[in-house]
Amino acid sequence: GDSVTQMEGPVTLSEEAFLTINCTYTATGYPSLFWYVQYPGEGLQLLLKATKADDKGSNKGFEATYRKETTSFHLEKGSVQVSDSAVYFCALSDLSKAAGNKLTFGGGTRVLVKP
Amino acid sequence: EPEVTQTPSHQVTQMGQEVILRCVPISNHLYFYWYRQILGQKVEFLVSFYNNEISEKSEIFDDQFSVERPDGSNFTLKIRSTKLEDSAMYFCASSDGGISGNIQYFGAGTRLSVL
Numbered sequence: 001g002d003s004v005t006q007m008e009g010p011v012t013l014s015e016e017a018f019l020t021i022n023c024t025y026t027a028t029g030y031p032s033l034f035w036y037v038q039y040p041g042e043g044l045q046l047l048l049k050a051t052k053a054d055d056k057g058s059n060k061g062f063e064a065t066y067r068k069e070t071t072s073f074h075l076e077k078g079s080v081q082v083s084d085s086a087v088y089f090c091a092l093s094d095l096s097k098a099a100g101n102k103l104t105f106g107g108g109t110r111v112l113v114k115p
Numbered sequence: 116e117p118e119v120t121q122t123p124s125h126q127v128t129q130m131g132q133e134v135i136l137r138c139v140p141i142s143n144h145l146y147f148y149w150y151r152q153i154l155g156q157k158v159e160f161l162v163s164f165y166n167n168e169i170s171e172k173s174e175i176f177d178d179q180f181s182v183e184r185p186d187g188s189n190f191t192l193k194i195r196s197t198k199l200e201d202s203a204m205y206f207c208a209s210s211d212g213g214i215s216g217n218i219q220y221f222g223a224g225t226r227l228s229v230l
Contacts, residue, residue, distance in 0.1 A: 032217055034218075036221075042223060043206060043221045043222055043223040043224050044158070044206065044208075044221040045221070046218055046219075049218060089157075089158060091158075093219075095217055098170065098171070100145070100146035100163060100165055100170065100210060100217060101163075101171075102148065102160040102163050102171060103148075103150075103158075103160065103219055104160065105158040105159075106157065107156075108157060
């Protein structure tokens with residue numbers, strides 16, 4: 001079945017550092033890829049998405065490019081802030097299987113940004 | 116901005132008791148989901164619901180679980196006889212099914228504590 005693997009945390013950074021969180025996936029169809037973020041005590045919020053190969057999703061300074069050849073969707077941000085401290089989840093949904101198909105999540109990566 | 120709302124935010128129950136977790140999805144969405152997150156673990160799919168019936172369920176979603184859309188706005192998850200291992204954060208989500216790449220919008224979650 002479909003699966004998502006992302007780097008384990010926690011990742012601890014200083015403010016203004018560069019952040020990369022690796023994500024790779026396995027899917028038999030043509031998945032859409034997502035990054036969700038969970039701030040402390042809150043639910044999951046969509047951060048960005050990409051629906052086909054070579055698409056780049058971006059939001060709030062974060063970027064991720066859908067790489068079909070390496071089955072990857074790595075999340076990057078050039079200069080993190082303390083407010084970026086959260087848990088980040090990579091996920092996929094394979095709409096070629098069914099409309100409204102479920103999300104399959106990676107294990108989550110906790111990021112802590114220190115001032 | 117439209118949002119998914121879940122009640123209660125925290126539910127404490129005794130083992131063997133029935134619980135009902137409630138969700139109000141975004142009004143024009145057609146696909147509804149329940150996920151759970153055991154503390155410190157990944158977000159796991161439980162069930163998806165479309166056109167008043169279950170479209171997919173995971174192996175976690177056994178006979179103790181049921182879902183219902185009792186009216187035009189609510190979407191509920193019932194656990195008939197709770198076990199200690201049901202303690203988790205339960206997230207409701209809704210989507211338009213793929214028009215926007217199947218973006219799923221999540222509620223803030225209900226923390227279920229089974230004693």
